[in-house]
Amino acid sequence: MATQTSRDGNDFINNLGKIYGMYTGGFLAFVVLLAILEQIGVPNRVLGYLFVFFTIAVYAIIGVLSRTAQVSEYYVAGRRVPALYNGMATGADWMSAASFVGMAGTLFLLGYDGLAWVLGWTGGYVLVSVLVGPYLRKFGAYTVPDFMSFRFGGNFARFLAVIVLVACSFTYVTAQIYGTGIIASRFLGMNFEVAVFVGLAGILLCSMLGGMRAVTWTQIAQYIVLIVAYLTPIVILSTKKYGIPIPELTYGQAIADITAREAQMLKDGLATAANLKPHIQPWINYTALNFFAIIFCMMVGTASLPHILMRYFTTPSVREARQSVAWSLFFIFLLYFSAPAYAAFSKLEVYTNIIGRGIEDIRPWMFTWGELGLIQVCGKNAASLQAVMEACKAVGTGVVRLQDFTINTDVIVLSTPEIAGLPYVISGLVAAGGLAAALSTADGLLLAIANALSHDIYYKMIDPNAPTVKRLTVARVLLVVVAVAAAATAATKPADILAMVGWAFSLAMAGNFPALVMGIWWKRATTAGAIAGIIGGFGIAIFYLVVTRYFPGYGVAYFGMSSLPNPAGAPLVDIAKAMAAPNAMDTWVAASHPMASKVGWFGINNIAAGLIGMPVGFALIYVVSLMGKEPSKEMQAFVDEIRKPRGRTVLQEKD
Amino acid sequence: MPPMSQQTTTHQTSANDQAHWRKTTNLMWIHLGIWFFFGYVVHMFAPALNKIVIAGFPLGFYMAAQGSLIAFVVQLFLFAKQQDKIDREFGVAEDD
Numbered sequence: 001m002a003t004q005t006s007r008d009g010n011d012f013i014n015n016l017g018k019i020y021g022m023y024t025g026g027f028l029a030f031v032v033l034l035a036i037l038e039q040i041g042v043p044n045r046v047l048g049y050l051f052v053f054f055t056i057a058v059y060a061i062i063g064v065l066s067r068t069a070q071v072s073e074y075y076v077a078g079r080r081v082p083a084l085y086n087g088m089a090t091g092a093d094w095m096s097a098a099s100f101v102g103m104a105g106t107l108f109l110l111g112y113d114g115l116a117w118v119l120g121w122t123g124g125y126v127l128v129s130v131l132v133g134p135y136l137r138k139f140g141a142y143t144v145p146d147f148m149s150f151r152f153g154g155n156f157a158r159f160l161a162v163i164v165l166v167a168c169s170f171t172y173v174t175a176q177i178y179g180t181g182i183i184a185s186r187f188l189g190m191n192f193e194v195a196v197f198v199g200l201a202g203i204l205l206c207s208m209l210g211g212m213r214a215v216t217w218t219q220i221a222q223y224i225v226l227i228v229a230y231l232t233p234i235v236i237l238s239t240k241k242y243g244i245p246i247p248e249l250t251y252g253q254a255i256a257d258i259t260a261r262e263a264q265m266l267k268d269g270l271a272t273a274a275n276l277k278p279h280i281q282p283w284i285n286y287t288a289l290n291f292f293a294i295i296f297c298m299m300v301g302t303a304s305l306p307h308i309l310m311r312y313f314t315t316p317s318v319r320e321a322r323q324s325v326a327w328s329l330f331f332i333f334l335l336y337f338s339a340p341a342y343a344a345f346s347k348l349e350v351y352t353n354i355i356g357r358g359i360e361d362i363r364p365w366m367f368t369w370g371e372l373g374l375i376q377v378c379g380k381n382a383a384s385l386q387a388v389m390e391a392c393k394a395v396g397t398g399v400v401r402l403q404d405f406t407i408n409t410d411v412i413v414l415s416t417p418e419i420a421g422l423p424y425v426i427s428g429l430v431a432a433g434g435l436a437a438a439l440s441t442a443d444g445l446l447l448a449i450a451n452a453l454s455h456d457i458y459y460k461m462i463d464p465n466a467p468t469v470k471r472l473t474v475a476r477v478l479l480v481v482v483a484v485a486a487a488a489t490a491a492t493k494p495a496d497i498l499a500m501v502g503w504a505f506s507l508a509m510a511g512n513f514p515a516l517v518m519g520i521w522w523k524r525a526t527t528a529g530a531i532a533g534i535i536g537g538f539g540i541a542i543f544y545l546v547v548t549r550y551f552p553g554y555g556v557a558y559f560g561m562s563s564l565p566n567p568a569g570a571p572l573v574d575i576a577k578a579m580a581a582p583n584a585m586d587t588w589v590a591a592s593h594p595m596a597s598k599v600g601w602f603g604i605n606n607i608a609a610g611l612i613g614m615p616v617g618f619a620l621i622y623v624v625s626l627m628g629k630e631p632s633k634e635m636q637a638f639v640d641e642i643r644k645p646r647g648r649t650v651l652q653e654k655d
Numbered sequence: 656m657p658p659m660s661q662q663t664t665t666h667q668t669s670a671n672d673q674a675h676w677r678k679t680t681n682l683m684w685i686h687l688g689i690w691f692f693f694g695y696v697v698h699m700f701a702p703a704l705n706k707i708v709i710a711g712f713p714l715g716f717y718m719a720a721q722g723s724l725i726a727f728v729v730q731l732f733l734f735a736k737q738q739d740k741i742d743r744e745f746g747v748a749e750d751d
Contacts, residue, residue: 112716115716115720119698119723122724123693123723126687130690130734131683252711252717255712255713256708257711280705280713281702281705282702282705291698295695317749318749319735319742319748319749325731325735326731330728337721340720633666636666640668640672643676645748646742646746646747646750
């Protein structure tokens with residue numbers, strides 16, 4: 001029976017190219033079919049539903065087909081995923097709703113400064129490959145806490161690692177489920193709360209029965225959908241405008257046009273020096289310090305996030321783990337180097353066809369989004385030409401000036417098909433891509449959390465004698481419980497949802513990075529050192545986050561915090577005045593509080609809290625380790641062992 | 656990072672493993688150097704680089720939007736190859 005399964009498995013692995021090739025062809029045929037349906041008059045709403053339900057159904061079928069009753073299949077997909085395919089799966093795991101929908105919008109608003117996110121979310125893979133990933137693969141863990149426990153003396157280190165993992169993954173997964181809800185409600189006109197739970201069902205269908213194995217094969221399918229969806233509109237737009245189907249080359253022209261147009265707008269009085277932020281000028285939205293701090297935290301956070309590291313546990317060898325990191329970044333790069341093109345084309349459209357135009361000449365694509373409250377002109381939702389004319393008359397302007405125009409960042413990617421004058425089927429495709437991005441990331445995160453709880457807490461700490469069937473049952477039940485908890489949190493629409501993604505990186509960086517790197521690269525690192533480092537580094541990062549965001553008055557009064565500077569160097573808030581106000585010492589303040597997230601140490605934004613936590617972690621591990629006895633002979637031999645790819649994995653899990 | 660502790664009496668790493676690790680560590684520092692250059696150093700000069708414009712792209716902007724990303728991708732494929740070569744040289748690579 002066992003040989004039978006493994007032979008079937010090998011057939012499957014050997015035919016991956018054929019299988020996913022057919023899948024891609026099928027998907028393209030499906031898009032063409034919907035395009036034909038649109039031409040014969042099927043309403044847009046129906047097309048939207050078909051897109052969403054068919055793609056989710058395909059993921060669910062893959063999920064069900066990949067169900068498994070074997071522990072190693074459930075946790076690490078049997079360690080048989082080839083480098084290239086694991087790279088695609090990691091790409092989908094990595095690119096979330098924030099990357100797919102939000103990134104281009106951020107670049108639209110912030111121009112050059114937004115590139116901090118593009119750099120931060122790519123360069124971290126260098127650290128993954130050089131410092132951490134391949135060594136964890138050699139170690140043979142199922143989870144990141146597995147490594148911490150083995151290297152640093154048992155269950156206390158394991159428990160700390162689980163806390164770090166849950167803290168960073170849970171905030172992150174909540175943001176993904178929220179993103180799913182936004183996309184589904186926008187395209188299907190569903191109620192947001194209902195949409196959240198529909199998305200949840202999709203996520204669970206993919207991951208519950210097959211664990212890592214199911215998530216891997218669905219993530220590859222999701223990557224294909226999301227990259228096709230992301231590139232199609234912009235390739236068509238580039239071809240239409242510049243005659244070359246490579247938007248990454250042609251948007252240089254758009255940037256030159258934007259810069260010229262910016263000068264023109266200033267000259268014509270359509271914008272003022274105060275509200276116009278030149279697209280290519282560095283450090284006018286973030287200070288240079290925070291620009292580099294964000295890059296650094298996102299990069300180091302990448303190399304510390306458990307749901308990413310665990311993807312490299314699934315490759316057949318250490319060699320392939322390294323190759324796989326390179327493929328991962330390649331597949332991620334395809335999307336990230338296109339995002340600035342979206343931003344540039346959209347900005348040019350807005351600057352030339354909306355700003356400065358007579359109101360009756362405004363192009364109608366805007367009204368679809370105005371109706372939803374995502375674009376406002378002259379202070380009112382731009383729902384129709386009539387509404388815009390009335391609103392602008394009230395303000396007393398006959399043309400739309402820069403200060404009269406507000407756009408929600410989500411609109412940039414979603415509206416590009418309409419700007420390019422493409423049929424609705426392309427908009428539906430983009431929605432399906434956004435959904436694939438959100439679902440795949442949520443899958444990976446939920447699995448990371450549920451695995452830590454079922455493998456590390458339940459099996460390793462509570463019941464080490466649990467039989468396989470019981471372990472897998474516990475894993476599945478916990479997956480559902482965590483998923484429902486995350487969906488319930490998302491349904492309350494927490495205000496800080498986007499900042500939370502940044503926080504997740506900082507927390508992972510402060511809690512995991514020093515212990516992982518020192519555990520591999522310094523034999524002298526001891527249990528006491530690592531425990532001090534994790535508690536100290538993670539503790540101070542979480543303290544900084546919570547105080548600056550929720551207790552800013554206390555930070556100023558008791559912890560020597562001061563106002564963060566704005567990019568010109570002046571303080572963001574007048575601390576003396578804010579501290580004299582009656583609400584200065586409020587607790588759990590709302591995001592609108594005058595000091596919330598605006599105070600801190602050294603002018604560091606709380607998104608970059610890891611920058612304070614990580615050095616503390618490294619220093620504590622170093623000092624405390626040197627104070628104690630060096631690790632045992634066995635432990636040093638073990639570190640030697642994980643540094644060499646050859647040989648058996650260090651940790652041998654019974655199946 | 657502090658150098659590897661050498662005065663251990665209880666555990667002796669073999670000479671081959673030590674040489675392998677020394678080369679691996681060197682490669683690590685080289686790649687962290689490249690990473691630091693393309694992740695940070697280049698972008699510190701963005702305002703100056705922006706004065707050079709190629710095909711509409713100001714160079715400072717281009718480096719952050721594409722140039723550094725391409726460097727990272729190429730670097731990772733190169734690193735996988737180089738580390739594998741080191742592993743083979745010292746006989747600690749996995750069987751093909």
